[in-house]
Amino acid sequence: MTAVLLAIDTATEQCSVALKKGDEVFQRAAITPREHSQRVLEFVEQVLDEAQLTLADVDGIVCGYGPGSFTGVRIGVAICQGLAFSHTLPVYPVSTLAALAQQAIRKHDAKTVVSAIDARMNEVYLAVFTARQGQAVQELEPQMAPLTAVSAHHWWPQLLNQASSVFGAGTGWQAYAEQLNPEGEVAVLNDVTLPLAEDMLTLASQVTAVAAEQLEPLYVRNEVAWQKLPGRS
Template identity: 50%
Template sequence: MKLLALDTSTEACSVALLNGNELLTLDEVCPQQHSKRVLPMVQQLLTDSGLSLAQLDGLVFGKGPGSFTGVRIGVGVAQGLAFGADLPVYGVSTLAAMAQAAYRQLQASQVLAAIDARMAEIYFGHYQLDANGLMQLQGQEQAVKPDQLAPLDSGKDFTAVGTGWQTYAEVLQQWQSAKSSDILYPSAQDMLPQARQAWDAGHFVAAEQAEPSYVRDTVSWQKLPGR
């Protein structure tokens, strides 16, 4: 199986290439530079692997949630590459990717993923490891004010991932028992386990069907006086 994954939904820009049992990855924290960096990173991995885009089986992209602009860049780049090489695509949640990283790095089985969503909110998801080693969403991903989150079972051993835990540390004290981690951003390599299962299940779609997941679909702006 040959899959290329990319994500630009947060401050990080990430690309991963799976070629059979070989995995190549590039991760950079480069705020507002994604549109300049992602294609050179893709080309570097293709060159290092000796593959062309047309030799791949499919493309995987981070579908969000995250920065509106970043999510759009990732979806757009994935669509453009897929159209050019006639490849199917599959989108993976950025929250799920961070949860998967917690399993890969820390063997975590219960993960609370929170990305700073600005506007005093976080993108939040609770994930649990299944029997196949994949993180599965419990309930729904949501854009929510941290102090409005419903309490979870305090008896479980949670691991916290994402920038939301740093930005709103005081508000999220209700989960002081959650183990902190160094996982702040999604990495494309952690989208591949879910993508492989999706490939086996026939869930990849044509490029024109690639859709983002903003979670927060509408943003209300308060007009300034006299505007």
């Protein structure tokens, strides 16, 4: 029997919930930056009702665990922990950056995606992904980067030279287009700005499930060392 998975993400200004039941996906999403704690449980109830299920029928929780706004990330993680605790469910943590890349792959058949979320103060949360068998695979780990460091870093020209096309997903590309993409070398996807729980469902198979008490928010800090992309010289 195919697992029934419930995905929840409140890490950005968008509140998104999706439920996978067999080949069907039921979802809700709305931009509600100050109402996540109220809306998310409403959305959970709505998708369960639409699927004619209860939480007792769910086999696992897929959690958008960051990065994003500190408040939004905390709300999402707390909700996922609460639901998982109540029914002893495993939790599958999926990053918002991976979900953005997966959305780009789903909508545009993107092969190489740089996900960037506006972190304010001229910084972005950033990661690089490639598509493999229709799924986003991480090539550069999530990190918080100052705008001046992105295009100046050694992997940036490598990426542009080695990938036939590079797509940009996330609010960082809209907020800082001139700084991140001055030469227009990246195809910025204006319809892929906020992560969706639907895409987190797709990525759940890649991650190792954890118990509710082991789930921790992904707070990315800029002291993470910049690394070369795997396989790149």
